[in-house]
Amino acid sequence: SSKATSAASKTKVKSSKAERLRVQREEEEKRLREEEEARFLAEQAEAEQREKERLEQEERERLEAKQLQGRTEELEEYQMLVEDRLRAADKWKAELRAQKKWDRYMLCDGSPDPTVTQEINTFLSLWAEEMNEDFQSVLQKSSLVLSLIEELETLLCETPAEELPEKDVTSYKQTILQLQQILPQKLNEATEHLLKNAKVLSDIETGNMQKVINSNHITSCIWANLNKNPRFKGYDFSDEAIGFELPKPLAMSNIAVRIIRTDYDHLSWQSQTFSPHVKEMGDLSAGDAVDQEDGAQETAPVEEAVEITAEDITVDQQETKSEGRKGEVDALDDDIVDLRQFSCLGGVYYLDVLSLPPQCKQVNGWCLLQLVDGGLQNHPYPQESFQMSLGMSLQEKELDSLISPPVGVYFRVSNHVVFFEEPEVARWDPTSRNWSMDVITQKKYNPEQREISFKMDSFYTFALFQDSHLNMPYQYWELNPKAGDEVALTIVCAFTELLVEMKGDRCRLSSVSNTDCDLSWLTGKWMTPLHLKSAMKSAGLNVFPAEDSGNYVSVNKKSEQVEITAYKEIALLSSSFAFGWSKWNHSCGFENVVIKVKEQKNLQPAASWALYMLSPTRSRRLKISESSGDFSDDLYDRSEFHSTLYHMVKDYSSPETMEMVKDCHHLFVDCVYQILNMTKVLTFS
Template identity: 60%
Template sequence: MTSSTCPFCLHGSQRRRAGERSRMSSKVTSATSQKKGTSSATSQKKGKPSKTEKLRLQKEEEERKQREEEEAYLLAEQIEAARLEKERLEREAIERLEAKQLEHREEELGEYRLLIDEKLEDAARWKKDLRTRAKWDRYMLCDGSPDPSVCQEINTFMSLWSEETKEDFQSVLNKSNQVLRLIEELEFFLHDTPAEDLPEGDAAQYAQTVQQLQNLLQQKFDEATEHLLKNAAALSDIDTGNMQNVIANKNVKLCIWANLNKNPRFRGYKFEEEGISFDLPKPLALSNIAVRILHTSYDHLSCQSPTFQPHIREAEENKAEETLRPESGIEEWKPTEEEEEEKPEPGNVAAMEDDVQSEGRKSTLSSMSQREDPEKGAEPQENHGAEADQTTESQPGDITEGQPPSPVQDQPTPNDLLEDDVVDLRQFLSLGGVYYFDVLVLPPQCKQVNGWSMVQLVEGGLQNQPYPQESLLSTSLGLSLQEKDLEGLSSPPVGVSIKVPNDVIFFEEPQVARWDPESKNWKTDVIMSRSYNMEQRLLSFKMDAFHTFTLFQEAYLNMPYESWELKPNGMNEVSLTVTSAFTDIHLEIKDDQCRLAAVSSTDGDLSALLGKWMSPLSLRDAMKRVGLNFFPAEDSPKYVSVNKKSEQVEKMAYKEMALLSPSFALGWSKWNLNCSHEQIVVKVRECRDSSNDDDWSLYLLSPLRTQRLKISESDDTFSDDLYDGSEFHSTLYHMIKDYSSPDAIDRLKHSHHLFVDCVHQLLSMTKVLTYS
């Protein structure tokens, strides 16, 4: 059966569906409108928050900040508590280490004294016995030479020699060698004998005898020169008609020329082999004169100068007593409560150099420089009493309070009041000997008459020819010049050219100064037209007249040192290498003697010195004579920037370094500049077959104790923190003993006392801890 749909019903269905769609569309439109309205309301609310919303947000922000502050406060409290706890633990650990050190202090100091003090005392007794034996051997010598220490013998010798007349120059030269040995013997007595073993009266007698021998020697040279000039005609040269002669030995060289021909065109003469020449001023060409250049390898004039001896102020001599371990009787030192509570902290005291640095290598000899006014020199420092009291309490990093008290300079020393042209012999060294440059009146010549030698005797002995002198030319010609001729007469300067001796070292151009017999000073006031050929070592200059002159070099060119290292080479053998701005020196020590083994750069011939074994005092004098001054004096801080350290701490350090030298290498540390003046930092490593050259450890020495440092040489900042697991000890020996092999310690105990004393002397003379 086929169904059919009613049209009316279909139409109704369509109308229902259309209505539903209309209603759905209306709902969507309404929902969209509602959504738009809500969005508009929300946008309006966000753009303009209400007052309530603002208060709520502000309250939330305040609560958040309060929570953060509370959390930060709690965290800071925790950090501070941790820090305080760490400091407490460290302080307790330090106190335990200090208590342990004090507990074993007497034992360590007793063992230290057995090792080092007894070695040095044994060496002192041995040297005293050696001086006694030498005196006895001198008495038993019986070689005809007088004993210079016996007043009667040396006076008899000088009296007999002074009475001898008509000695030729060669005889005087031969006798001069003996006189110089006597002078050297007396000077050795003065320098080598301790003050307590040399009575003051004997010292004054030796010094007076030295001066008398020096004067007598120069007197005999003058007499022999006069005797030689009386026979100048017989010794004249056929080619020139004048007399020129050279007589020399290893200590003295005489170059003499006599004007016998009187050639008006004569300008000068050169002694070829000796490398000495002079220009004769024209007014002297026709004069009856002789020119003498007497070159002595020694210097007997400088010791007469007021600037030769150091002038130490009384305030510096009477230094404030420091709370330090004494040099002798070291076991008697006890720390005070204040010292236990107040431990100095490390700091940088590099600015300390400004207080001890002097005028800074001012060259008195340079024509371009002028000595500063004494009032502008080192500024006086006040309140030294307060500074002395605060030395142990102040921090090392404090530039003013942490420094040792400086000497009061209320009264300037004689060296501070020198004239501009006077050479300060505390700052400059005389090298190459002395040149006695004189123009002499030619004495009447010896004549042969009927087989007889006849000579006119002239009172007064050898006489100097005055120069410059206005009427000199007219006198020599026997003419009467007009006044207008005298007005045009000039006195030209005297030219000199010398070859600098090969056995001395000049790191800079040699400076020249002439001797002023009135003030007894070396002066630079009349030196002109100086020139120097470094390759030929030829020095030329002019003077206004004939003067005694010498060459100078600044004494402290090689100070302060750049670095140093003390290294063992075998049993009772070590080497000391010191590096300076100009050269490096290598010293070797074996048993009780030392030598200069090598010099890195030099323009001289040191074959007479290199490799020669001698005592430390003899080596010091020999090196200074050739221009290698690595030995500061007591007043050297006036001229050199030094790393000022406490004198007692420095002396203690040199003793301990000498004790350790047979087994350990010790060297310069940059941190020694950054600790206080009562502390010293050295680097140490044990020398054995398996040791590494970079295996250095740093140790801090102070009056209270010695400790190993945690820092290394390559670190950026200084710290006195203890090395992990280390302890405090009273001496460096016991500190290093904790990290050393038994063989190394055994070598220290069996080292010879004379060797240890020799190392100690050399370290004390070079002062490597304060001049590096």
């Protein structure tokens, strides 16, 4: 029985082993079958994919060939619809300039023609010879001078280089310089004339003279120290919301303090940081050689203007934000303001301490006046013995105990200018001819009251500055048609949202969010694109990148040809189509532009946006949407290539809409194109 049991056991073991081998064999066969099936399916899928790609490539080649066949015809129609319109607008503007020139020639209001050298020289000579003019007379003529400067700057800015001979450009720049130079001279003469009669004009209550004289562009606040009260600490010109703290050593001095605020700025152009580092000569307009930054003007009443140099240097274009410009600008002191990065806003303040001239004396009915050579004189402060630098070696708590303590200034920031951040304060350094923050101490700013105060080691010209690019890059933009040839451009920035409307050849700033400033002088006012750009920048609303702005802010760099063409086509279609920012514009490459487009028939928006990509040779509608996971340049189903965006959207638009596009006015197309090209929404968003 034991042998039988053993035999049964051996048989069972052999049976189990055979079963395992059978199972293993079946599993191996199954694995091989599955691998074979997987390999077959993979090969089949690969073949299908290759076939699909082959068919897609054939279809793409067919569409490209079809587009090339019709390219000449499409480009001819584009030429007629876009380029001919822009040329017609240029012709209209040339005729308008000619008419303005004729009207100026025929004008008989007694003012000199700034383009005629003889008339300007006569005007300047006669005014320079006038003596003992009162302040109001000087301010009245100063307004005329400023209007003449603006007239010349506008002429230089708006006139194409081919229409303005080089000799005329040089002559106009020299005239601007002469007009700028006479302003401080005449303001000093008016101040001297006023101070000679300080005792007559003195205030009974204080015993000193304090006088405020206003004009549209200049405000003069003058205080004369007649009482010489040793406890006098300063004076507040409350009506003008500005005042000063007088250093104690000057309380007993025979002095006057003058604060002149000008709306214009004739100083900044003298700074080596004012002009772009590099500027292509071929891109210059007639007025670019002396880039007055869209009419920004800056002249000091007490400082002589220097000769304008026509230094044309070109801007190195970069895609992303860099450490800053190289070479000469990099070598500047850290305290010097880079005027390519910062903008002077709210005017220029000229703070001077002056030696009080001899006063008129009444003797037997006669007014006797001692004449002093040299005219109005600055009073030296601090004294030469005071050599210490307030900004470097002294603690702020020690300033008030110095032998020559600092000068305090406080004022309310203009409510007509927007500061999105705390303003920077800088003083004008007449030696280096730069704005510098080196001696500005104890600065305090109250944003609710818009009040600022600070101290300086002496009396200087100063101004407020704001980062020119704080609203760049834009977060979003959208262009929407309104009734007729009228559109509205919305630009969403980091600190504000702007709405710019365009109608005919004019445009206006319609609204600004997140500000309580009084911008009634700007909003709702129709003007030309160039004037709107200048006005918005002077208000602190800079959405107009300069040629070197890529050095200071991240830029989605695009081919200039593609970008300019896109602006022209958007302008053509803008009366009937809405356009907007697309996130895929950052993913499509340097040679391509992606935008959102939708037809707005009878001003009723379509259900959804469509994406279009513009390239140097063709345009296409994309299959992806704004919510897709990845970028792809695949064409929209049953779509085709076209040579222009106009012909591309035509495939998906109603005939009525396209007829409206053909009927839009050439001045409207030109205006929209200018605004788009100025704001550069495709590269700065």
